[in-house]
Amino acid sequence: MLLLTVSMCVCAACCCCQTSDEQPVKPVVSVYPAVFAMGPEGSVSLLCLASDMFPRLVRFSWKRQKEDGGLEELLPAEGEQLEIRESGRTASILMIHQKGHSTEKYRCYVKHEGGTVEAHTQQVSFQYEDRVKLFCLLYTVLIVKSLVYCCGLSLMMVMVNNNSAHHH
Numbered sequence: 001m002l003l004l005t006v007s008m009c010v011c012a013a014c015c016c017c018q019t020s021d022e023q024p025v026k027p028v029v030s031v032y033p034a035v036f037a038m039g040p041e042g043s044v045s046l047l048c049l050a051s052d053m054f055p056r057l058v059r060f061s062w063k064r065q066k067e068d069g070g071l072e073e074l075l076p077a078e079g080e081q082l083e084i085r086e087s088g089r090t091a092s093i094l095m096i097h098q099k100g101h102s103t104e105k106y107r108c109y110v111k112h113e114g115g116t117v118e119a120h121t122q123q124v125s126f127q128y129e130d131r132v133k134l135f136c137l138l139y140t141v142l143i144v145k146s147l148v149y150c151c152g153l154s155l156m157m158v159m160v161n162n163n164s165a166h167h168h
Contacts (some may be wrong), residue, residue: 024114027053028091031108031119043079043095046121047110051089058112060092065105 027050050058060083063071079096092108106121 013121022054023056024112025052026117027058027110028114029108029110029117029146030078030104031121033121043097046094046096046106047093048094048109048110048119049089050091050110050112050117053112053114055113056088056090058084058090058110060090061109061111062092062094063107063109065107071107 013071030049032047032049033044033115046062046088048062050060060081062079063083065073074094077097079094082093082095083089084093092107094108096106108119108121110117110119119124
């Protein structure tokens with residue numbers, strides 16, 4: 001799995017270990033499926049957000065729930081992961097490469113000094129056939145719109161030419 005990290009910090013100390021007498025605070029973790037944001041070649045994106053933690057340093061991992069209820073690691077060819085660090089929050093975006101029809105659940109794990117926190121996604125469904133039908137419908141609507149526009153222009157031109165012919 002390809003892992004890219006983007007840090008938006010002014011200094012290295014704000015993203016890394018901080019020395020303080022404060023007790024570690026576990027992150028609040030939320031997962032957001034972005035099924036509507038289908039990328040190239042049928043990829044789907046999931047967002048896992050960790051916030052309100054101390055210290056700010058966390059590590060993300062993703063697992064897929066198998067049909068028998070067990071969990072499995074994602075293979076590198078199955079997706080790419082991008083991490084974004086910002087003041088007080090860290091996000092992991094998982095881009096999953098799916099082919100054909102599949103319905104799967106994913107889990108995001110956030111490892112932190114205060115412990116590991118887990119968040120579940122709802123089922124991520126990807127139906128290629130439905131997307132093709134929607135694309136064909138959209139394409140048909142655009143063609144009809146173009147035809148109506150061309151007919152309207154032609155009718156206007158005929159009317160303008162008729163009015164010009166009657167005035168001469």
